[in-house]
Amino acid sequence: MVRKIERDQNRFKQIVRGKIKGDLRKYITHGEMIGKTGGELVSIPLPQIQIPEFRYGSKNSGGVGQGPGDVGTPIGRAGEGDSPGSAGDSPGQHILEVELTLDELAEILGEGLELPRIEPKGRANIIEEKDKYTGIRQAGPESLRHFKRTYKKALKRQIASNTYNPADPMVIPVREDKLYRSWNPVFLPHSNAVVLYLMDVSGSMTDDQKEIVRIEAFWIDTWLKSQYDGVTTRYIIHDAVAREVDQHTFYHTRESGGTRISSAYNLANKIIEADHPVADWNIYVLHFSDGDNWGEDNRQCVAMLRDQLLPKCNLFGYGQVESPYGSGEFYRELEEAFEHVPNLALSEIRNKDGIYESIKEFLGRGR
Template identity: 60%
Template sequence: MTQHIERDLQRFKHIVKGRVRENLRKYVTHGEMLGRKGRETVSIPVPNIEIPHFRHGKKGSGGAGQGEGEVGQSLGPGQEEDGEGQAGSGKGKHIREVEVSLDELAAMLGEELELPNIIPKGADALSSEKDRYNSIRQTGPDSLLHFKRTYKQALKRQIATGQYNKDNPVVIPTKDDARYKSWTTVSQPQANAAIIYIMDVSGSMGDEQKEIVRTEAFWIDTWLRTQYEGVQKRYVVHDAVAYEVDADTFFRVRESGGTRISSAYEKTHQILQRDFPVADWNIYIFQFSDGDNWGDDNRSCQAALTEYLLPVCNLFCYGQVESLYGSGEYIRELQRLGETWDNVSYSMIENKQGIYQSIKEFLGRGR
């Protein structure tokens, strides 16, 4: 009996994960789980799943093809439009919070977007083997006994067989109830990655644009952390002047000055020289802006990119987010560079629906 319960539970979990996979595009574009992010897992809201089952009607109540009726008459109870009708006692739709590990989420993202695995550059592209205690089995040494799983298994057995007494709730595990921690050996890259996020925080970048950047950065982080053993992140914001900030400030700060993108490139170059020697790190730069830049500054930007950023980057990605005032012309400067530099990627992100395609354009090269 307990084996059937466990099998049905695993089947249900598989169905739930399938529902998450089916709706991944919605989660990518809306960022619903960002506020539910833990250290290793994410809680994702999915509609409650009803397991198919037979339901018998009242005896003599008839059915399809029985009794009197008119052509086109409904065979079941109708549904009122949302927001109409009086208050009632009927049940509504329910939401289930499903915990999905970040690794599982990254695997879903990679499969859905057909992302190739990254081949790190340099001598750090070696792999090491590591044991992870990430599964449960029915045999093992006492030192690996999983007390919580064993107790739950014993409790389920006693309930299923009618041995459980709620007035005297004593649960005694048997040998068959014992559950032990088990491990799998996984290969992990030894290479490290440094991610530099750059964002224009001038007055034309509003809250909606920052939410787009925040959502896309979450998915970029989720993917890259599965490709490298160690990931370090730095954040640079700029208007006419650039500053290095922490993550919280990066997504919340707003300025009102002009725009000088070259100042952000200069600050990024300083960070790379200070913290990330090129020989030891795989460098990724992700820049987000509405495309407006001070007139003659484009020439300084091209010089900075070609002299000391593009030569050391695995990937330089530029996302142009459309603001309330439209989009500027800076993406055209990057398009010209992309003709001669194969590590330059760019995308137009008109709204949240554009996040999905932008991630594919950024990470689809496997660099």
């Protein structure tokens, strides 16, 4: 039976979910909540919900017009006030923050953006060994003693040896009666995914553009982690050369070299071939750039995508983040080279408001 407090709590959760879903675009666009991610929980500010509180009635509290002055005396004329007041010492009105798990957030994202669930590629990819307490042994630590079975066995022994007295039903297990839980290895199918984030950090990419990438990557990560048992994330930055870095470096590096996107595609391909065999992994490659690629590199990128990366990936997403100088030509090159390729998603992100549609473009294919 559901207790009233649980019913109320569920209702509150429904209200919170509704609020977040209603304002999902705003939450996606603003990146401040990403900083509030602590482990598996995310704090989300909800200024619109009023917390229930006691309010005193007006009984015995007097009426109106109790201040000094006669009837008709004007109040609050401009310029007649006191000097500016000092800072207050009482607490201000706080914004309510609710904590959601990343899975709950992913669920809201999925519902809000109407994202299809991802069908992992092929059969279950990796067989994972897990221990489950499904067996019984005659030896083991006392902490694992199976109380019920031990006493049943003792009872059987006492009945068989005629030492059991129903009038005085006392069952005393001896050493031979004791049974202990034991574990057996169970092999579970396990779908794994690797997400490679590629970002152009050349001189033309500004901090604002990187912030957009950071926000978008957070939401894509949240969704993919809700769809797979294990998600491995790897980061590659590039200007004219590419290198693998950790998450912090990924978001905070600015180089001043030229832009050669093929260097990043080449490294991504090497990483996949070395560490993430296509048969075992669901592979996602998401690349963000302002599209200002140098020289003849576009042709190399198209060839590399067609021959190397696309055949290996569940999804290859390219997000072109607009810079103050507009959007580069790389997006058009890909658009012209690849028509209706199911595992290639292209998205032009003009500003933070474009993140919402871009996520939908990347994840809306259910791949």
